[in-house]
Amino acid sequence: MTDTARQRPGDVVAAGEMAAAGPARPRIDFARWRDLSLVPVIFVLGVIGFIVSPAFLTQDNLIGVVQQSTELGLLVLGEALILICGRMDLSLESTIAVAPVIAMWLVLPAHGARFEGLGLLPTWTAIPLCLAVGAAIGAANGFLILKLRVNGFIATLGMLTMLRGLQVGVAEGQSIINVPESFRYLGKADWMGAPAAVWICLGLYAAGGLALAYLRHGRALYAIGGNPEAARAAGVRVDRITWIVLSVGGLLAAFAGILYTGHYGSVAASQGNGWIFQVFAAAVIGGISLKGGRGTLFGALTGVLTLQLVVNVMTLGGVPPLWNQFINGSIIIVALIISRYASGEKQD
């Protein structure tokens, strides 16, 4: 009774005592359109880009944009899954660098190159090792958050700093340039006219989206994020699933690290530094609720593309690089406001 104000739609129906969906149809459709709220923004950015520079609508430029979106996109994918189930992981931005570094450290020969590894394992294990490290980092976060019940924000913040330090320590503060061939392949290969990374990224988004929509454990993420107590009372194994999601997040970050490393042919000491802000911005702009339980991966993907397009358009428009940061930040805020009103939902 106390929440009559929120019951309007129900009342309308009650008045007719009809269980059919008839009168409320537009509302449901609107909810469906919510995920598309950034599509017009992307379109407008495209028009602006076209006006600003004829180079914008060329194949090279557009492929460049999506290629650059892949690494950020994978981080956002991982973060989106984690956010949907009501947690957050700041350490993803360190995982993207530390996972490849540890993998290389274990496989690269101990002598002969500038970066001296341990040479413990054969080179082909580089990619599996890298992914395993990412998953292990996610699992460690899960241990801190779910078993020790420490605050997730601070725990992963500590993890972020610690892993960055680990990477700097192992790589002795340098960039690693003797990257294993398997890394290089994924970062550089072209499949069907587009970089392999783009296809992989799209494939993972599609898989993730399908899992969230059609798998019982995927659906469970929304229940866990929306109300973990209710999910637990309904028999959902909340902790186990959350733990898996955190590991998957780390795994995806490590995979992003592989693509990034392969693409640029090296692991820079600052790889991923400061990305987490972009990751959160893209996720929230894309309609993922920071409180959990709401959002879609398609929305997150549009968030990523929006951010990358802004950067691209600014570069083409000849904005002085010193102003990049300022404009980037303001665009995030503008996009946030637009998506807030386009979706009609508060983002608190």
Add this chain to the structure above:
Amino acid sequence: MAAADRPTAVRAEGVVKRFGPTVALDRAHLAVRPGEAHALVGRNGAGKSTLVSVLTGMERPDEGTVTFSDEPAPGYGDTAAWQRKVACVYQKSMVVPDLTVAENLYLGRFQGTGRIRWRALREDARALLAEYGVDVDPRTRAKDLTVEQGQFVEIARALSFGARLIILDEPTAQLDAGGIERLFAKLRELRRQGVAFLFISHHLREVYELCDTVTVFRDARHVVTAPVAELPKDELVAAMTGDAEAGPPKRARGAVRAPVPRQEVVPRQEVVPRQEAVPRQEAVPRRQAGPGAEPVLRTEGLALEGEFDPLDLVVRPGEVVGLAGATASGNTAVGETLVGLRKPDGGRVAVRGRAVRPGSVPHALDAGIGYVPEDRHRQGLVLGRSVAENATLTVTDQLGPFGTVLPSRTRAFASRMIASLDIKTSGPAQPVSGLSGGNQQKVVIARALAREPSVLVAIRPTAGVDVKSKEALLGVVREVAAAGSGALIVSDELDDLRVCDRVLAFFHGRVVAEFGDDWSDRALVAAMEGMATAEHGAPTAGAEAGATGKRGESGKRGESGKRGKSGDQGREGSQS
């Protein structure tokens, strides 16, 4: 109205409020005299909340006027001025939990400028609380207050602003019997000082106990205002539900009834001669299982340290067993342990002869224990998600092959649930946050029934729902039993327990009395209250008293008797 020419604490006339196409209030009017306790009742969605919003300045009416003591109401948005006129004590406490009582009392209006004078603040707070007879230390943090103390503090705060009209929105929902008594005593005391109360409650017996005037709203309109003494319970309920005086046909308005063959859940009962312990007449016949039938649920020595003592419990097919008990008596803990939310220290649980792994919800579910949690907002629902998702949360493994959840099957499953439980919703895709309380609760029940449990454990299944939903919900529980399962109702609501075949009364973690279906309100309430102990006696002595002399005399007899009697009224009220 005769009252029209007397001064009023508040008077609303011709108030119209629309939200989009929906008319939430249609020419509503209400007048509360100083010192009056005025009940505002109506089913969910009748417009009560909107009227409260208008009366407290939270919403601006589209038409109509509101006056306080014959002066026009403050302008919309002038919060300070509204606070001096009227205050609302909500179901959920509005204090800041981590601040002390003193700070909460003076929040936003600390005396003087600049720094806060803590000592003076505490002294002021102490004086303020003393003035209204509230026995709370101002240094206590608000979160450490009991629900009851929190309400007193909020009332004192409202009065200190100068408000002489207090709106109480379901104030008793979270209180146990003793707390309700003390709240009512306090309210009576304040009324003598000229404070008027607008009392919103689903508990009709409380209306009769406390109020002198009652106003009924239905479908956004004012239906009737009358002194409670002149409005018998059945007429009051009839006014709320809109049924014609004599009753049938029920649900005159466009009855899309459940297509599922379901007997009328609760028939309009012929007026039975009033006597205590009339068993509630059931539409679904009680199928008394023979003692030989294999129990659907059996516990042996189930115990949880600090919550309840070893418990042997047997629920047979077709049986509804009630676990009665006041707050913290252990009955809730038994329910939560059975469904796996808490891990017992010892003992066994078996469903249809199969042992259930303790402390695991998934295993309890698989074994066939359905769960309707105590607080639907906390444990029952994912508010932002759809009806379909919530209703199918327990059966996601049955909605498609290989761990998939097919939307078509989800929708079909949810539609079936919506139909069979008569959930008022615009469709399976509507978020549950948009449903009324009663319908939300039906979704929770749907979730519990989705797995077709062998035994349904329902903790306070009708908390905060209106009279008709209450009947429907309890009817569903009976149907579950009639279909050959068992049900366990954990509650302190006599109306809930009335549908039970057997009732075990809990007190301090122990079963102190067992009743058949012929218990009297008085005896059951006495047992739940631990007989003489509620206030002064030693708990153990009380438990023994309850166990040995459940129908005996006790020091608390007077109070218990009164509660019991009002429970009768509540029951009649619910038999619309």
